[in-house]
Amino acid sequence: MSALNQALRAAFERRQALIAELHGQGTDCYRLFHGSQEGAPGLTVDRYGPQLLVQSFHQPLERDALLELFAACQAFLGSELLAVYNDRSQPNSRIDRTDPVCQPTPEALADLVGHEWGLNYRVRARHPGQDPLLFLDLRNARGWVRRHSAGRSVLNLFAYTCGVGLCAAAGGARRVVNLDFAEGNLAVGRENGALNPALPEMHFIQSDYFPAIRQLAGLPVAHRRGQRLPSYPRLAAEQFDLVFLDPPAWARSAFGTVDLLRDYQSLLKPALLATAAGGTLVCCNNLARVELDDWREQVLRCAAKNGRPVREVEVLAPAADFPSFDGRPPLKTLILHL
The missing domain is CATH 3.40.50.150 (Vaccinia Virus protein VP39)
Known part of the structure; x- marks a missing residue:
């Protein structure tokens, strides 16, 4: 098992009770992996409703590691999410839109809706700005x-x-x-x-x-x-x-x-x-x-x-x-x- 996979599993274990609580509150937008504190600085994994957003800030992920990460998250959540990878290791955290590692599907880049505290929020994996639309x-x-x-x-x-x-x-x-x-x-x-x-x-x-x-x-x-x-x-x-x-x-x-x-x-x-x-x-x-x-x-x-x-x-x-x-x-x- 890779070091990243081990770190992911530990992060998922810490979040089990929290995610159950969030789902009960009408929230399906949350961080699954906070790399700076959980073993992979420069890497974040977030769920935004039907979307799984992976971002790298220091260096790009290799394709095999990314696909393994996607699979681990899907298995933990027990649902098929629309996966998007944004590499932001370029100057000024600009997203590499050439998608050299993994091309998202058109459905994953469409306008979606996530939920927090029972409210509806617009979700876009990529837009004219750099950051996700909900911090x-x-x-x-x-x-x-x-x-x-x-x-x-x-x-x-x-x-x-x-x-x-x-x-x-x-x-x-x-x-x-x-x-x-x-x-x-x-x-x-x-x-x-x-x-x-x-x-x-x-x-x-x-x-x-x-x-x-x-x-x-x-x-x-x-x-x-x-x-x-x-x-x-x-x-x-x-x-x-x-x-x-x-x-x-x-x-x-x-x-x-x-x-x-x-x-x-x-x-x-x-x-x-x-x-x-x-x-x-x-x-x-x-x-x-x-x-x-x-x-x-x-x-x-x-x-x-x-x-x-x-x-x-x-x-x-x-x-x-x-x-x-x-x-x-x-x-x-x-x-x-x-």
Whole structure:
């Protein structure tokens, strides 16, 4: 038995109870193998409903190893899934679309539907972006939002495909606003809404984070001397009962730089001010280099400095299919009760 096959079997054994629990909750989207922690760095295996998605980030898998992996997953789950392999070992994690190892079937690349917490989500193995349309490690956070949204106004920042917003709508939120700079991301969010027609309609704002959140927070949009800023939607100041902040590790635009390592405060301050008194701000940091204790201290200090002291703070662990045996998961989530 190969080393990879042994690692897969150990991972499956750890997940047996969890997957039974997830299926009982109406969830068929989860990670089957988290290679960085389970014996094969740079390799992930995810289920998205009827699809099995294997991704390699350091080096391509050989065909025999890939077929053996597909067979092992199918046998463990007891179902025939549509298999897709995305090699992302090229620069900037770009997917090798030439499929030199294993060509997926047209059915595997079609628009599919996966499920989480009983909700329907659009699934595409390949699309103009690089990442899957649903980040699985955020499942526990989406579940928390669903349980705590009843009657509240919810602002979903860096919304991506609006999974958090969808959970807020399912949880009975009275108003849900999804904000993202990419229209393609929000288009998938609209698809997710259409796949759940019984839910209330969500709202969508396509905008760079910085001008949008500063307007909502009642702050001026910063202008750099001698530089003309791109156009952006004009928004009225508004505070929300529940704000969800899940920025990427790094991004730059004409309005500012997202840098989770060096400058989380520039993201956090306006999000705090856009959170209503007595409200809740859920903030995430997915940078592995950031230590939870250091980041939590930074966040609490920023909140106090801006006149929004935190009454209570909770730490929300990632989903159990994303093990971190050293207790230092890359994704860190704080729930701030203001």
